[in-house]
Amino acid sequence: MAGGKMSGRQKMINLMYLVFIAMLSMNMSKEVLSAFGFVNEKLTDNNILISEKNNQAYANLATKASDQAAKFTNLNKQALRVKIASKDFYNYLEALKTDMTADLEDKQAYEAMDKTDFLDERFFKGDVFTAEGEAFLARINGHRNSLMDVLGKNTSFASILTKRFSTTDEINSDGKTIKWLEYRYKGFPLVASLTNLTQLQADIKNTEADIISNLLGGQLESDVSMSNYSGLVKLDKNAFYPGDNVTGTVVLGRYDPSLLPSRVVLNGKKYDNFKDGNVVLDLRAENVGEKNIDGTIYFMENGEEVPVPFKSSYSVISKPNSPVVSADKMNVVYRGLPNPISISLPGVPDKDVIVSAPGLQKVGSGAYIMRPQSGNKVDIKVSAKLADGSTVNTSTVFRIKDIPAAMGTVREQYGTVRMPKSGLVNTPVSAGLPDFLFDLDLEVISFKLKVPDQLAIIVNGTQMSAAAKNALSKAKRGDMINIFDIKAIIKNSAYELKKVLPVNIELTN
Incomplete structure (x- = not known):
């Protein structure tokens, strides 16, 4: 269009065409500048929301560390290091953004933020970086390395941190390798650079949230690991004589030595004999009869004591003089279910034990199935003739409950x-x-x-x-x-x- 000899009219037409193209470009640039500004606002609002969620997560973790120090103290220390590193880098970027808009009366006049000179002069001097440009790169690399140090070199977050906080050279559309800082920040309008920095702040906040979630998730996974379970033996009865079959069940119970109670109450009194997550029973069997073990273990949760009640019983006997009735799986029976019940009398053959109750069916030696009927309780009556000719008559009341929600x-x-x-x-x-x-x-x-x-x-x-x-x-x-x-x-x-x-x-x- 500019080559060869052209008439004055042609030159005028060409000039008008160029002016027209420039005008279109200017209008498009304003729309793009406004779009960058709106994206920056959305990112800013989202950063505020994530910050609030992160602060709540930090507070919850601190409370857990106070409640269960052995379990959560180290996780809380890691989280605090992440918080400090993230806050420091975030505030650095916020200060940089404040400097960028310090001379603007209207901070939302995005169409006026088309100049490139602020970061061009701050980060670049010809083909090299200024001291502040080098410092900016060092901040990004330092934040990535700080989080790596907190989480360990083998952390699953390594690839995420490398991607989110990368300063590796870029390759443009022409296949030319360009320094990362120049590729991302040189020659960009002010509003585009502001949005870029706000996105970097969003990466900081999202990384915080991901790390906290991962730390707590790892602890929860450890809690439910099968290595924390042990077999618990539950005998069908608590007294046996020579010749009896020792019967019962073995169930899994979770063992966690780091889960320590704040206090224990046993049979109405304070009890201090507990170790490695266990309440160690050391009681004296005194008078003959049925004895209860009734108490509550208290644990700290969210700054408050949470009670976990426990209850059991045992028999102190000198001769067979009282029946032993126990539910195989619970201390209540559930409506709509076949509840297994074991009923036996120490020293008395099963054929000499007579048991009766509404909904009770015998299915084996000392084994019964209870299918509760109407009402809120059922009375199981047991009678037996002992070897010395005496008769034992007793009854045990079980509560009937509906299946829970x-x-x-x-x-x-x-x-x-x-x-x-x-x-x-x-x-x-x-x-x-x-x-x-x-x-x-x-x-x-x-x-x-x-x-x-x-x-x-x-x-x-x-x-x-x-x-x-x-x-x-x-x-x-x-x-x-x-x-x-x-x-x-x-x-x-x-x-x-x-x-x-x-x-x-x-x-x-």
Whole structure:
């Protein structure tokens, strides 16, 4: 267009064309500048929200460290180091952003933030970096290395930290290698550089949140590890004579030497004999008769004492003079279930023990099944003729309770579960009874799904329907998905569950 001989008219046309192109470019630049400004505002708001969540997580971890020092002190120390390093780097970037807009009267006049001279002069001097440019790079590298030191060289976060806080040279569209600082900050409008720094602050906050979650998750995984469980022997009766079969069960109990009680009350009195997470019983058997072991172990949780009651009994005998009645799995019987009951009298053959109660059926030697009927209690009556000709008559009252409320589950997790949206779409909804001593086969027949800003969806069965998947496709990261009004049945049972508690899903992406 500029080569060869051109008439004055052609030169004028060409000049007008260039002016027109420049005007279009100027208008587009203003729109782009405004867009950068709006993105910067969104990132700033998000950083404030994540900061609040992180502060709450730090406070919760500090409380746990106060409640259970052996379990959480080291994790809390790691978290504090992460917090200090992150705050220092974040504040450095905030001060830099303040300097960048110090001369602007209107901090939101994004279309006026088109100059490139602030960081160009601050970070660059010709083809080399200024001292402040080198310091900026050192800050990024130093933050990455500080977090590596806190988490250890073999941390699973190594690749994430390297990616989020990388200063490696870049390759442009022409295949030319360019220094990272020059590639990211040289020649950019002021508002673009502000947004870039705010994004770096977002990386700091998100990394904090990820690390805290990972630290607590690792502790929880350690808590439920099978290496923390031991076998507990539970005998069918607490007194045996020569010739008897020693029968009972062995169950798993979690053993955690770092979980120390704040105090123990045993039979109404303070009891100090506990070690490595165990209350060590050392009691004297005195008068003949049934003796109770009744007490409470107190643990600190969120700055408050949480009571965990325990209760058992034992017999002190000189001769067979009282029956032993024990529930194999619980101190109550549950309506709608076949509750195993063991009934025996030390020194008395099983055929000479007569037992009666509504809903009680004998299934073996000393073994019974109780299917509770109406009412809130059942009286089991036992009579037997002893070897000396005397007769023993006694009764034991058991409380009748309904099966407790089941809980909705996703991936066998209860309450609030964090998972990606893609995983939730293909994950079935289930129901279970955590910590319930009976293994019930529950089947979900329907549930409701609620996505923020969407109508609740009724889903039949356990898998997400097409309507549910469509609603989920509109959910965003951080949304809380509610799965409620869950209907479930016990397979091969006519018993109707009273309630199934909801489960909430926090989307991670």
